Amino acid sequence: MSQTADKQPVLAADGTPLKQALDAALFRNRMRAFMLVLPLLLFLFVTFIIPIGIFLSFGIHDPVFSKFMPKTSAVLSDWDTTSEPTEDMYAALVADMVVARKDKTIGRAATRVNRELSGTRSLFTSSARKAAKLEAPFKESLVAVKKQWADPEVWKAMKVASRSWTLGYYANALDYKQVADGSFEPQPENRQIHVPLLVKTLWISLQVTLYCLILGYPIAYLMSNLPARTSNLLMILVLLPFWTSILVRTTAWIAMLQSQGVLNDLFVLFGVTDDDNRYSMIYNKLGTLIAMTHILLPFMVLPLYSVMRGIPPSYVRAAKSMGATNWTAFSRIYAPQTIPGIGAGAILVFIVAIGYYITPALVGGQDGQMISNVIAFHMKSSLNWSLAAALGGVLLVVVMTLYWIYDRVVGIDNMKLG
Amino acid sequence: MKFNQISLGVAAALVMGATNAADTITVVSWGGAYTVSQVEAYHKPWMAKTGNSIISEDYNGGLSEVKAQVDAGNVKWDLVDVELSDAVRGCDEGLLETLDASVLPAGADGSAAADDFIDGALQDCAVASIVWSTIYAYDNTVIDGQPSTIGDFFDLEKYPGKRGLRKSPKANLEMALAADGVAAEEIYDVLSTPEGIDRAFAKLDTIKGETIFWEAGAQPPQLLADGEVVMTTAYNGRIFNAMAAEGKPFEVVWDAQVFDMDLWVIPKGAPNKEAAMDFLAFSTSTEQLAAQASWISYGPARKSSAPLVGHYDGKPELEMAPHMPTAPENFGTAIANDFEFWADNQDELNERFNAWLAS
Numbered sequence: 001m002s003q004t005a006d007k008q009p010v011l012a013a014d015g016t017p018l019k020q021a022l023d024a025a026l027f028r029n030r031m032r033a034f035m036l037v038l039p040l041l042l043f044l045f046v047t048f049i050i051p052i053g054i055f056l057s058f059g060i061h062d063p064v065f066s067k068f069m070p071k072t073s074a075v076l077s078d079w080d081t082t083s084e085p086t087e088d089m090y091a092a093l094v095a096d097m098v099v100a101r102k103d104k105t106i107g108r109a110a111t112r113v114n115r116e117l118s119g120t121r122s123l124f125t126s127s128a129r130k131a132a133k134l135e136a137p138f139k140e141s142l143v144a145v146k147k148q149w150a151d152p153e154v155w156k157a158m159k160v161a162s163r164s165w166t167l168g169y170y171a172n173a174l175d176y177k178q179v180a181d182g183s184f185e186p187q188p189e190n191r192q193i194h195v196p197l198l199v200k201t202l203w204i205s206l207q208v209t210l211y212c213l214i215l216g217y218p219i220a221y222l223m224s225n226l227p228a229r230t231s232n233l234l235m236i237l238v239l240l241p242f243w244t245s246i247l248v249r250t251t252a253w254i255a256m257l258q259s260q261g262v263l264n265d266l267f268v269l270f271g272v273t274d275d276d277n278r279y280s281m282i283y284n285k286l287g288t289l290i291a292m293t294h295i296l297l298p299f300m301v302l303p304l305y306s307v308m309r310g311i312p313p314s315y316v317r318a319a320k321s322m323g324a325t326n327w328t329a330f331s332r333i334y335a336p337q338t339i340p341g342i343g344a345g346a347i348l349v350f351i352v353a354i355g356y357y358i359t360p361a362l363v364g365g366q367d368g369q370m371i372s373n374v375i376a377f378h379m380k381s382s383l384n385w386s387l388a389a390a391l392g393g394v395l396l397v398v399v400m401t402l403y404w405i406y407d408r409v410v411g412i413d414n415m416k417l418g
Numbered sequence: 419m420k421f422n423q424i425s426l427g428v429a430a431a432l433v434m435g436a437t438n439a440a441d442t443i444t445v446v447s448w449g450g451a452y453t454v455s456q457v458e459a460y461h462k463p464w465m466a467k468t469g470n471s472i473i474s475e476d477y478n479g480g481l482s483e484v485k486a487q488v489d490a491g492n493v494k495w496d497l498v499d500v501e502l503s504d505a506v507r508g509c510d511e512g513l514l515e516t517l518d519a520s521v522l523p524a525g526a527d528g529s530a531a532a533d534d535f536i537d538g539a540l541q542d543c544a545v546a547s548i549v550w551s552t553i554y555a556y557d558n559t560v561i562d563g564q565p566s567t568i569g570d571f572f573d574l575e576k577y578p579g580k581r582g583l584r585k586s587p588k589a590n591l592e593m594a595l596a597a598d599g600v601a602a603e604e605i606y607d608v609l610s611t612p613e614g615i616d617r618a619f620a621k622l623d624t625i626k627g628e629t630i631f632w633e634a635g636a637q638p639p640q641l642l643a644d645g646e647v648v649m650t651t652a653y654n655g656r657i658f659n660a661m662a663a664e665g666k667p668f669e670v671v672w673d674a675q676v677f678d679m680d681l682w683v684i685p686k687g688a689p690n691k692e693a694a695m696d697f698l699a700f701s702t703s704t705e706q707l708a709a710q711a712s713w714i715s716y717g718p719a720r721k722s723s724a725p726l727v728g729h730y731d732g733k734p735e736l737e738m739a740p741h742m743p744t745a746p747e748n749f750g751t752a753i754a755n756d757f758e759f760w761a762d763n764q765d766e767l768n769e770r771f772n773a774w775l776a777s
Contacts, residue, residue, distance in 0.1 A: 104516070105512060111511060114762060114765065115765055125510070191769045191773055259580075283630045366775045374772070377768075379482055381482075383485060383507070
């Protein structure tokens with residue numbers, strides 16, 4: 001039987017082998033499906049993946065110094081970082097400074113080195129002004145202009161800056177510092193800010209997720225068990241703030257919580273506290289927690305609600321009819337069925353919370369700031385986009401890792417959004 | 419606002435019956451009362467004079483938009499109002515056009531532009547229009563007594579209550595040292611040493627627990643008005659505006675004010691560079707700078723404008739001169755913001771400040 005099948009394949013109506021005809025038909029279907037998603041794919045690729053990829057590359061690629069100081073970079077790559085800088089190195093530096101001064105690129109190179117060693121920016125710009133007039137031996141003449149040029153630390157900073165492909169920014173994002181010989185050492189203690197801030201960001205996000213769950217679970221339960229008309233009203237009450245701008249809701253919390261605000265006025269009125277001891281509930285971590293919990297609550301309620309709607313009430317009734325107490329029926333029958341909703345809500349709230357920016361910026365004060373506020377600072381103020389990219393990269397890796405752990409522990413298939 | 423100005427510009431062009439095609443330039447500034455003062459003193463007269471029109475946009479400071487536009491080769495802005503440190507850094511980073519100061523008109527008193535502008539007002543890539551200042555202010559209905567020195571700001575026993583500070587080491591470190599007894603002209607020498615930085619942070623430590631930190635210039639008057647703080651550092655124009663336009667009972671203390679400048683810059687590759695340069699020269703002339711000072715209490719960057727500064731718009735009883743950072747009675751202990759120092763040390767001090775905030 002199989003032998004005849006091998007020799008004489010089954011033919012389709014037009015005489016081609018059936019297998020081939022089937023493949024062709026499937027291929028056409030797949031192509032059609034692919035063409036349908038192609039616009040979206042292209043859109044995502046052009047507006048999302050390419051820009052993010054380019055931006056993330058800033059975190060490991062910074063060619064500014066080697067581009068504008070090419071001769072110095074070349075001699076620095078042969079320098080062992082411990083021996084005395086040679087006359088050749090000084091000569092290359094002066095030659096580069098003359099060109100960079102003429103092209104007005106000296107400032108960019110100087111800014112790059114200044115990130116490694118504070119105070120070198122003015123050293124470069126002021127020396128470059130005089131570089132064209134300097135004569136050999138360059139070592140003596142340059143040190144005569146500014147005595148810092150004899151300091152090996154300046155050369156070490158240049159050596160670090162001259163590496164175009166560098167892990168220095170990622171090291172900085174993790175409170176380490178790349179030194180001249182390529183190894184890493186911890187930042188001085190009073191400059192370590194990123195790791196504590198990252199930990200704090202995760203901790204705040206975790207707390208917000210927990211509070212959202214505690215507050216959202218009963219609401220979702222109520223909505224899914226009330227008659228349609230009442231639950232629709234509740235649903236509108238959940239969605240209305242969801243549709244209001246984040247800025248408006250955050251500002252409303254300022255009016256509510258500030259020391260001369262509504263809540264404190266009520267406390268004073270009812271004698272909870274007196275006029276001189278009003279509570280500080282905003283411009284600190286508490287303010288960030290309250291405002292973020294409120295803003296992110298719908299992200300928890302909506303998935304929970306849709307999952308709870310799908311749980312037949314007969315299960316709990318059956319448990320009770322067999323003698324289960326209210327608590328047993330809830331904890332053994334009802335709650336396990338809501339886990340997909342809890343998982344979806346928690347991961348939504350947590351991941352959105354990690355990247356929160358505007359709310360902590362407005363109500364966070366000094367101890368309610370999160371890592372995005374530092375990224376925004378490096379984007380907008382210090383223009384150190386490479387460090388911003390590295391911080392963003394670290395955040396991305398952390399989120400991916402947590403997502404992976406979540407998948408291993410809870411299972412992503414267990415998640416139900418609706 | 420935007421449409422208003424465009425239609426104004428168009429109307430002006432029609433009235434003038436301009437024969438050559440009118441230009442439209444995009445001028446970017448800080449918004450609020452400050453932009454209003456520029457529109458009244460610079461934009462409207464320039465549009466009426468040249469028949470060109472202006473699109474006015476607001477931004478929040480910093481060079482990130484300029485950098486993004488220049489790096490992408492798609493520059494939309496023709497003229498931007500920036501702080502001194504950004505003007506210097508933007509020039510360093512090759513983001514700004516080099517400006518030729520020789521096209522600036524001479525002062526009304528005949529002195530050449532180079533002599534007429536105050537020190538530091540003419541940079542390679544920027545021309546200053548105003549002098550502004552970081553001062554501290556208080557609400558005189560809340561405070562018992564009359565704070566008059568920078569030391570009073572740090573004295574929690576004499577004047578209890580919350581303080582407001584900008585969330586940035588700039589101006590805070592200078593004021594802290596001044597309060598600790600360092601003379602204005604020695605501040606940056608002391609700050610250049612590690613011990614000096616420790617000293618400034620130690621002084622800030624004394625009020626840290628009672629401090630609310632602000633970021634946007636509009637926040638401090640609001641914090642004062644809400645009673646959230648009893649004293650706060652602020653930009654002097656914002657406090658003046660709350661006093662003059664809204665009648666708030668605020669007082670400004672000028673001791674150890676840290677003064678700085680705002681400057682016009684042209685992003686590299688701006689689409690209408692020539693018209694922008696014409697506007698720049700027009701707006702920084704003696705009369706226009708003096709006219710702006712009747713709208714907001716920022717001092718003109720030309721010496722020849724000072725005698726022409728008059729009254730607050732619509733309030734003849736309110737003389738502007740005593741509210742200027744540059745007024746002699748306010749200027750005695752003023753600290754000039756040293757942009758070289760900040761350009762060199764801001765990375766390190768920002769990290770240190772942020773670590774200090776979080777600790």
